[in-house]
Amino acid sequence: MASSLKALLVEDIKVDSMVLSFMLRRFHCEVTLAKNGKEAVDMFLEGNKFDIVLCDKDMPIMTGPEAVIKIRAMGATDVKIVGVSADDNAMEAFMSAGADDFVPKPMRLEVLGPMIEEVINRKNN
Amino acid sequence: MDYSNLRRQAASLKKGLFDQGHLDEQFRQVEDLQDEASPNFVEEVVVVFFKDSGRLISNLEQALEKYPRDFNRWDAYMQQLKGSCSSIGASRMKNECMSFRDNCGQRSVEGCMGSLQKLKREHAILRQKLESYFQVTLEAPPCQSWCHDRWIISINLLTDVCMFTMQLLRQVGPAGAATRPAM
Numbered sequence: 001m002a003s004s005l006k007a008l009l010v011e012d013i014k015v016d017s018m019v020l021s022f023m024l025r026r027f028h029c030e031v032t033l034a035k036n037g038k039e040a041v042d043m044f045l046e047g048n049k050f051d052i053v054l055c056d057k058d059m060p061i062m063t064g065p066e067a068v069i070k071i072r073a074m075g076a077t078d079v080k081i082v083g084v085s086a087d088d089n090a091m092e093a094f095m096s097a098g099a100d101d102f103v104p105k106p107m108r109l110e111v112l113g114p115m116i117e118e119v120i121n122r123k124n125n
Numbered sequence: 126m127d128y129s130n131l132r133r134q135a136a137s138l139k140k141g142l143f144d145q146g147h148l149d150e151q152f153r154q155v156e157d158l159q160d161e162a163s164p165n166f167v168e169e170v171v172v173v174f175f176k177d178s179g180r181l182i183s184n185l186e187q188a189l190e191k192y193p194r195d196f197n198r199w200d201a202y203m204q205q206l207k208g209s210c211s212s213i214g215a216s217r218m219k220n221e222c223m224s225f226r227d228n229c230g231q232r233s234v235e236g237c238m239g240s241l242q243k244l245k246r247e248h249a250i251l252r253q254k255l256e257s258y259f260q261v262t263l264e265a266p267p268c269q270s271w272c273h274d275r276w277i278i279s280i281n282l283l284t285d286v287c288m289f290t291m292q293l294l295r296q297v298g299p300a301g302a303a304t305r306p307a308m
Contacts, residue, residue, distance in 0.1 A: 020212075086207050086211055105211045
């Protein structure tokens with residue numbers, strides 16, 4: 001599957017970040033890393049555009065749901081935001097913050113693939 | 126070097142890790158991400174995992190001492206570790222993380238301490254088994270050994286063909302000349 005999607009990965013744990021970024025690169029995404037919610041928000045404030053955001057929940061300085069609220073408040077309503085967390089209670093926090101989707105950790109290629117495809121189709125249309 | 130034996134040993138070690146429940150299907154996902162551009166990805170991830178998990182366990186032990194009965198704090202540390210365990214498929218470690226979190230929910234200090242000890246034991250076992258596995262795979266890297274074997278087979282085959290041809294020519298040469306019809 002060919003893709004030139006710009007992906008923002010918001011994750012503070014290095015192992016999770018390595019695995020998720022490799023998964024995104026498997027689908028030919030251009031991956032930018034942010035170590036916490038504040039870094040992610042700053043990326044948007046600097047004018048960066050992303051097609052998809054994968055975001056962990058509990059991070060230092062600013063959590064995932066907090067970042068999602070701020071990103072949406074900036075008017076970034078087109079970007080697909082997916083919450084990814086091992087916390088069983090994370091789904092509600094992400095969805096009420098404005099995320100499009102939630103995937104419990106661990107992310108799997110067969111789950112990520114259709115999401116990427118959906119974003120590509122939406123972008124092309 | 127007998128690469129086939131080493132490869133069998135590596136396969137057996139890996140099978141053991143799965144059969145004994147140390148690893149689950151997520152580890153295969155991580156393996157699937159390894160390719161020619163990143164030939165050591167799995168090992169790199171595992172190294173980072175043990176560095177991260179060692180640090181998280183150490184932080185948690187300090188928190189257990191410094192913040193007695195602060196179950197929310199203890200739970201937060203363990204949640205991070207559970208996430209990492211899930212990401213690489215460290216199944217038995219993940220189960221102990223969940224057990225610890227259950228004990229936090231029940232506000233059982235003794236239960237938490239017990240779970241932590243089991244977690245540390247699983248951490249050490251997994252580390253030792255994966256180190257053994259990677260040591261063997263380093264000695265018999267799959268692609269190189271296959272190429273090496275194929276190269277050796279090709280040389281041997283070529284040598285055999287050459288020798289056979291020479292023997293045939295020695296036998297056929299004089300006899301062939303004797304039976305050749307006169308021009």
